[in-house]
Amino acid sequence: PAIAKALRSKIDEAGLDVKVHPLIKETGCQGLCEKGPMIRIVPDDIAYYKVSLNDVEAIVEKTLRSGEVIPKLLHISAKTGKPVLTLRENEFYTPQVKIALRHVGEIDPHQIDDYIDHGGYGALEKTVKEMTPDVVIEEVHRSGLRGRGGAGFPTGRKWKQCASYENSPKYVVCNGDEGDPGAFMDRSIMEGDPHSVIEGMIIGAYAVGANEGFIYIRDEYALAVETIRKAIEQARERGYLGRNILGSSFSFDLSIVRGGGAFVCGESTALMASIEGKVGEPRAKYIRSVEKGLWGQPTVLNNVETWANIPVILTQGGDQFRQIGTEKSTGTKVFSLVGKVKNTGLVEVPMGIRLRELIFDIGGGILGGRKFKAVQTGGPSGGCIPEELLDLPVDFDSLTEAGSMMGSGGMIVMDDRTCMVDVARYYVQFLADESCGKCVPCREGIRRMAEILEDICEGRGQESDLDLLLNIGETMAEAALCGLGKSAPNPVSTTIRYFREEYLAHIQERR
Ligand code: SF4
Numbered sequence: 350p351a352i353a354k355a356l357r358s359k360i361d362e363a364g365l366d367v368k369v370h371p372l373i374k375e376t377g378c379q380g381l382c383e384k385g386p387m388i389r390i391v392p393d394d395i396a397y398y399k400v401s402l403n404d405v406e407a408i409v410e411k412t413l414r415s416g417e418v419i420p421k422l423l424h425i426s427a428k429t430g431k432p433v434l435t436l437r438e439n440e441f442y443t444p445q446v447k448i449a450l451r452h453v454g455e456i457d458p459h460q461i462d463d464y465i466d467h468g469g470y471g472a473l474e475k476t477v478k479e480m481t482p483d484v485v486i487e488e489v490h491r492s493g494l495r496g497r498g499g500a501g502f503p504t505g506r507k508w509k510q511c512a513s514y515e516n517s518p519k520y521v522v523c524n525g526d527e528g529d530p531g532a533f534m535d536r537s538i539m540e541g542d543p544h545s546v547i548e549g550m551i552i553g554a555y556a557v558g559a560n561e562g563f564i565y566i567r568d569e570y571a572l573a574v575e576t577i578r579k580a581i582e583q584a585r586e587r588g589y590l591g592r593n594i595l596g597s598s599f600s601f602d603l604s605i606v607r608g609g610g611a612f613v614c615g616e617s618t619a620l621m622a623s624i625e626g627k628v629g630e631p632r633a634k635y636i637r638s639v640e641k642g643l644w645g646q647p648t649v650l651n652n653v654e655t656w657a658n659i660p661v662i663l664t665q666g667g668d669q670f671r672q673i674g675t676e677k678s679t680g681t682k683v684f685s686l687v688g689k690v691k692n693t694g695l696v697e698v699p700m701g702i703r704l705r706e707l708i709f710d711i712g713g714g715i716l717g718g719r720k721f722k723a724v725q726t727g728g729p730s731g732g733c734i735p736e737e738l739l740d741l742p743v744d745f746d747s748l749t750e751a752g753s754m755m756g757s758g759g760m761i762v763m764d765d766r767t768c769m770v771d772v773a774r775y776y777v778q779f780l781a782d783e784s785c786g787k788c789v790p791c792r793e794g795i796r797r798m799a800e801i802l803e804d805i806c807e808g809r810g811q812e813s814d815l816d817l818l819l820n821i822g823e824t825m826a827e828a829a830l831c832g833l834g835k836s837a838p839n840p841v842s843t844t845i846r847y848f849r850e851e852y853l854a855h856i857q858e859r860r
Contacts, residue, residue: 351376352386355402360410374463374822377541379454381441382533382694384424394435397422412635427691427713441692441711448681449497449657449679450697451809453541459582464544470589472660476552477597480663485556486512489659491667491677498524498615498652499727499832501678501745507649511557511639514553514647514761519559521550522643522650524620525566525573528612529728530779532759534683535653537695539566539573543656545582547603549651551589554601557649562601563619567608577605612783616831619785624672630785631831646695652757654683678744682755687761688724698743705739708845719764723847727756729776730836732843733769752843754836769848770855774802778838791834794825798841810856815845 353375360373372391379387385400390412397408402424411417423432424439433439447453447786451635456463464470476485511519523546527535538546550562565575581603584590592600606624613619614629621643623629643646658680671679672747678700684707687693691713698707704724708714713719723733726743732753734741741747745755781799786792797820804810823836830837845852 350788352388352400352402352405355405356388356409359405360413361510363409363414365409365413373468374457376455377453377458378533378537378695380445380450380695381424381439381692383692384694386751389436394437396424396434396436398424398437407525408723416475421660428710437780440713441694441695441696444702444706444711445697447697448661448670448673449538449545449654449683449771450542450695451661452545452696456542458541458543461544461580461587464542464825466666466712469544469660470548470587472663473548473551473589474595476598476663477595480560482512482556482558484551485663487665489556489662492662493667493672493674493677494655494658494662494670494838495678495745496651497654497658497682497757499754501755504655507639507651508553508556510637511647511649514640516647517558518561518644519557519647520649521557521559522621522624522648523561523562523564523656524548524615524617524650524652525564525570525577526620527567527570527606527614527653527757528615528783529757529759531687531761532685532728534685534695534758536573538572538653539684540576542611544584545575545657545660546653547580547584548589549656550603551594551601552659552663552676553649553651553656555599557647559649560601561632561758562603563602563606563624563643565606565608565614565624570815574605577814581605608792612784613785613831613833615835618831619649621648630831633830638687654758674743675742677746681745682758684760686712686760686762688760689719689764689767690714690762691716701742703740704734707743708739711792712762715762715764717764719766721762722765722767723763723769723772725753725761725763725772725840726759727754727836728759729779730754730839731756731759732839733763733772733847734843735847743785752846753839769804769844769845769851771841773844774799774806776836777802779831780837784837788828788830788834790825790828791830791837794821794829794833795837798838799822802841805852805855808853808855809856812853812856814856815849815852818842 386400388397388400426433486508494504495501506805577601611629614623616631619629619631638648674680681697683697777799781795784791801814822842826835
């Protein structure tokens with residue numbers, strides 16, 4: 350905001366065409382986070398990075414007045430080492446395909462008109478005016494969309510199941526409790542394009558027969574809360590929320606619930622308990638939320654990214670959507686690409702892209718000319734994937750086969766200086782701190798794992814510890830109550846599978 354304000358005032362002082370003013374647009378994240386704040390000058394598409402208040406005068410006087418480029422503000426290609434003038438030519442952006450992030454960095458998230466000018470709420474109009482709930486569900490089913498929050502459950506099937514129950518009321522819920530270290534996908538969507546989430550939820554509610562919805566947002570995301578709150582108000586004023594939406598007989602409204610700060614509240618049943626005002630603990634899932642979710646009523650819960658995909662599916666049609674991605678993992682996935690890569694930030698790529706392309710083309714390769722060692726996908730309970738699997742396609746099934754998972758989209762790249770045993774210890778300790786302690790396999794198992802890893806790192810380990818770690822992990826995967834405990838062993842099992850020699854080196858150092 351400070352740079353935008355300074356730009357406006359400099360343009361005034363310089364006496365440039367006042368028509369320029371409305372074109373200064375403050376958007377959400379532009380993706381290449383490490384190089385923010387960023388300014389794009391359209392229609393020439395000149396992109397300036399790491400802009401400071403000191404650069405404002407030069408931008409106005411040189412670029413806006415005289416069309417001169419300021420070389421020090423350009424991106425330097427990690428591949429060629431040469432400056433890059435436009436966004437189109439920047440290797441970070443070129444391979445990306447934007448669906449969920451289609452408006453993030455393009456529109457002013459605080460202006461509903463900007464969203465509408467970009468086709469926003471068109472899918473909702475089409476839905477309520479031309480489609481029956483069954484047809485909407487069929488379209489989502491045909492798209493092949495799978496939940497982007499971690500489990501990858503087919504969205505259309507979930508909606509169909511919920512719609513099949515006649516109990517009323519029903520609810521739709523958005524999971525915006527993004528707690529993975531290093532992940533900021535959902536935050537960027539909520540801050541940069543809140544109406545796409547809201548529009549997706551209204552369409553979902555229409556399809557399953559819900560009249561009330563909740564957006565559960567991590568408490569630390571104050572800006573996301575504020576942006577969504579404003580967007581809800583604007584949508585209400587325009588008749589997209591409330592009674593008789595767009596003149597139809599369908600009514601629906603939304604509220605925000607702020608999370609309490611517990612990582613486990615990202616788990617669907619714990620999240621629902623938290624909305625109900627109870628302790629945020631998971632429950633066994635033999636009763637499915639689509640039948641008995643929030644307050645025991647049929648509920649559809651999807652995450653931010655899943656909801657943001659919905660308007661596009663309804664606009665383009667499910668068949669068109671599934672042209673992107675792979676047969677079993679359609680569409681795109683948003684990742685926060687962080688760690689030891691040159692270009693860190695928010696990326697959206699077609700499912701099935703190779704890890705190598707993500708890390709070396711989009712990410713620009715490893716920082717400081719170091720060697721790649723591993724990439725961790727899927728958040729704290731994801732696995733670490735080694736160099737020999739760099740050609741693995743990034744989709745739900747391939748990542749699971751490799752012992753990791755898609756998760757919600759965290760991707761942390763590590764270089765050859767990283768100790769993989771330390772990495773496993775860090776994540777297990779994180780999960781031990783966040784385990785709610787309700788079930789024995791997770792409560793005891795994860796603590797024991799943390800102790801063993803601590804022993805190994807401190808030179809008190811022995812070779813038999815590795816089998817013990819794997820055994821505990823298998824038991825947890827089998828018997829823990831929720832996804833946190835079931836997947837918590839992943840960082841340990843994958844590092845033992847792919848980097849066993851590092852564990853042995855720690856153990857042998859002791860002798
Ligand atoms: Fe709680 Fe862990 Fe059991 Fe989940 S698996 S219910 S987080 S103790």
